[in-house]
Amino acid sequence: MARQKHEEILDKYIKELRHGESVDRILERQPKNSTLADNLKTASLLTSLRTKPANADSKTVWSKIQAGIKENLTQEATAHVFHLFRFALSRATVAIVTILVAVGLVNATAVTAQSSVPGETLYPIKKTVERIQLAFTVDETKKTEVRLKHAETRLIEVQVVAQQTEEGQQNNETKTAVVKAAIGELAETTEKIGQGPEVKNNKELLEKVVEFADKQSLALTDIAESVPEAAEEAAKAKDKAATAKSEAQESLARLSSESKTNNGSENSSTTTNDILTSPTSTSEQVRGTSTPTTLPKTSSSTDEKVKKYGETDNGTSTELFIPEARFETQTGGTETTTIDVIILK
Amino acid sequence: MAENTDTAEQQKVRNLVRMAQKGDDRAFEKLYQLFFPRLSRFVSYRVSHKETTEDILSHVFIKAWQALQDQVQIASFNSWVFTVARNLVIDHYRTRKEFADLTELENFIEYEDNVIEVIDLDIKTKELLAAMRHLTSDQQQVLRLKLIEGLDNEEIGAIIDKNPGTVRVIQHRAIVSLKKYLVPK
Numbered sequence: 001m002a003r004q005k006h007e008e009i010l011d012k013y014i015k016e017l018r019h020g021e022s023v024d025r026i027l028e029r030q031p032k033n034s035t036l037a038d039n040l041k042t043a044s045l046l047t048s049l050r051t052k053p054a055n056a057d058s059k060t061v062w063s064k065i066q067a068g069i070k071e072n073l074t075q076e077a078t079a080h081v082f083h084l085f086r087f088a089l090s091r092a093t094v095a096i097v098t099i100l101v102a103v104g105l106v107n108a109t110a111v112t113a114q115s116s117v118p119g120e121t122l123y124p125i126k127k128t129v130e131r132i133q134l135a136f137t138v139d140e141t142k143k144t145e146v147r148l149k150h151a152e153t154r155l156i157e158v159q160v161v162a163q164q165t166e167e168g169q170q171n172n173e174t175k176t177a178v179v180k181a182a183i184g185e186l187a188e189t190t191e192k193i194g195q196g197p198e199v200k201n202n203k204e205l206l207e208k209v210v211e212f213a214d215k216q217s218l219a220l221t222d223i224a225e226s227v228p229e230a231a232e233e234a235a236k237a238k239d240k241a242a243t244a245k246s247e248a249q250e251s252l253a254r255l256s257s258e259s260k261t262n263n264g265s266e267n268s269s270t271t272t273n274d275i276l277t278s279p280t281s282t283s284e285q286v287r288g289t290s291t292p293t294t295l296p297k298t299s300s301s302t303d304e305k306v307k308k309y310g311e312t313d314n315g316t317s318t319e320l321f322i323p324e325a326r327f328e329t330q331t332g333g334t335e336t337t338t339i340d341v342i343i344l345k
Numbered sequence: 346m347a348e349n350t351d352t353a354e355q356q357k358v359r360n361l362v363r364m365a366q367k368g369d370d371r372a373f374e375k376l377y378q379l380f381f382p383r384l385s386r387f388v389s390y391r392v393s394h395k396e397t398t399e400d401i402l403s404h405v406f407i408k409a410w411q412a413l414q415d416q417v418q419i420a421s422f423n424s425w426v427f428t429v430a431r432n433l434v435i436d437h438y439r440t441r442k443e444f445a446d447l448t449e450l451e452n453f454i455e456y457e458d459n460v461i462e463v464i465d466l467d468i469k470t471k472e473l474l475a476a477m478r479h480l481t482s483d484q485q486q487v488l489r490l491k492l493i494e495g496l497d498n499e500e501i502g503a504i505i506d507k508n509p510g511t512v513r514v515i516q517h518r519a520i521v522s523l524k525k526y527l528v529p530k
Contacts, residue, residue: 007517011498014516018495039517042524045473046492053389056398058381064403065377069410131368192368 006036013040017047066135073132080128117157117164118185119178141202147193148208154186155216162223162230176229183220183230187237190216190244203255206248213245355423362422365413373413376422377406384430390495391434401437405430431500438490438504476526484519487512 013026013036023044027037116123130150137143161182164175193209200206217238224234351359358379364372384405389398408429412419419425477485486505490496491512498509498516507515 007513010517010520011513014491018492038524039520042520042527043492045469045527046488049470049473050493050495051393053386053393054395054398056385056389056395056402058378058385061381061385061399061402061406062377064399065406065410068403068407072407072411134370188367 009036010039010043014043014047017044070132070135073128073135077128077132080124117160117178118182119161141205144193144202144205145208147189148205148212151186151189151193152212154182154189155212155219158182158186158223159219162227176227179223179227179230180233183223183233183237186216187240190237190240194244194247200251201255203252206252206255209248210245210252213241213248216241217245358422362413362419365410366416368414373410376409380423380426384426387427388430388434391500392437393494397437401430401433404433434496435500435503438494438496472527476523479526480519480522483507483515484522487515488519488523491516 016026017023017040023040026040030036116126130153133146134143137146158179161179190212220234220238220241224231227234358376361372361376361379365376381402384402385398388401388405389395392398392401405426409422409426412425477488480488483505487501490501490504491498496504498512501507501512502509505512
């Protein structure tokens with residue numbers, strides 16, 4: 001009993017020691033107990049060895065975080081690949097790829113199934129690859145352009161899915177679910193475009209947004225007709241597109257009136273170069289990209305491949321993507337699917 | 346749940362978490378900036394080595410990012426990150442070699458270049474380390490983790506697989522033992 005008391009008291013005082021109290025101050029409050037005093041003094045010999053905590057550097061930590069996130073994403077893609085390969089490729093091929101990875105010749109593999117649509121097995125891979133594209137794009141303006149490109153892909157997917165439904169390639173239960181899912185993806189991706197603050201000041205981007213919103217509205221109107229069960233979702237998505245459009249138009253109007261007051265003559269259709277060469281007396285800076293970026297084009301043809309996974313600003317370009325290979329695979333039925341394999345290093 | 350009793354700060358965090366779950370990178374970065382100072386203090390109090398602290402901190406946020414990605418339902422982001430941080434600190438100590446060899450501690454004190462105050466390995470310290478060699482492995486661990494590294498009894502218990510009450514007992518015995526072995530002044 002007494003011993004337990006000793007332990008507790010000692011523990012309590014050690015806690016105070018650690019919080020910076022001096023031995024003498026702590027012992028003042030106690031009736032004289034030489035054993036306790038000696039114990040505490042002994043403990044303080046060790047606590048005095050304690051160094052001041054070194055401050056972690058926030059920027060260093062942030063770059064470690066970025067690296068870790070990219071690692072996670074590529075691992076995800078690799079997992080997808082192997083999961084797929086197990087079904088699609090022969091055992092020999094899987095064995096070869098596994099050996100290559102184990103030996104370290106291939107650090108990661110990503111499969112793009114650019115022609116895939118919601119509801120298909122390869123679709124999640126496509127989404128993961130898109131996330132990788134975003135993660136590897138550092139420049140905020142380019143990031144927004146990439147998001148816009150993704151949204152355009154969503155629009156194509158929606159149309160493809162709706163068409164498949166019409167032609168009866170999907171069965172009744174899943175067809176509307178898939179169309180609704182595709183519309184949902186479209187709405188979500190459209191929302192993300194507006195995330196960067198650069199959007200509001202970038203004329204070219206804003207015009208692209210307006211154009212895209214128009215295309216979207218047209219497509220969604222058609223789909224509401226051809227797949228009436230999904231009419232509600234289509235209407236909601238249309239509203240979102242309309243909001244995005246009007247916001248973009250507002251920003252465009254504001255930009256053009258600002259540069260009119262400073263400029264005198266501003267024509268409404270400009271290329272990126274025009275933005276840069278306009279007189280410098282504007283108080284509002286109109287930012288734009290200095291070179292037109294070549295973004296990978298998406299199309300529903302399986303012949304298109306992704307060429308580049310984005311650039312970094314500061315010259316230390318992580319250029320990924322070395323060889324491409326095409327694998328002809330045999331899926332369950334009598335069809336062959338072509339999978340484009342891109343090897344990331 | 347108790348949204349109306351949240352402070353403005355908590356509401357802000359809640360919103361950022363929601364946005365980050367949808368894939369908003371900026372929201373994630375803001376969360377990082379919000380929590381970094383406190384988490385940094387938390388971890389560096391427990392881990393004296395700067396680079397290790399930075400590694401652990403980055404892992405906390407990588408895990409956070411993944412959890413947000415996976416749409417894990419987190420009731421309180423604040424509690425969650427600190428729990429993750431605490432566990433990572435515990436894991437760090439668990440995976441290190443058994444601290445039976447005190448030369449590691451000696452090296453640390455002498456050569457650690459993150460040390461702000463340079464501590465000379467004076468005679469007294471050498472005596473102290475020599476005396477510590479007489480303690481059991483558990484005793485050495487407890488004293489080191491508690492008095493030098495700054496962990497609490499629960500954390501130490503998780504590292505050496507003992508319950509916190511036992512840790513306290515070990516601590517007491519270790520100090521009494523150490524006292525005996527120290528050269529009387």
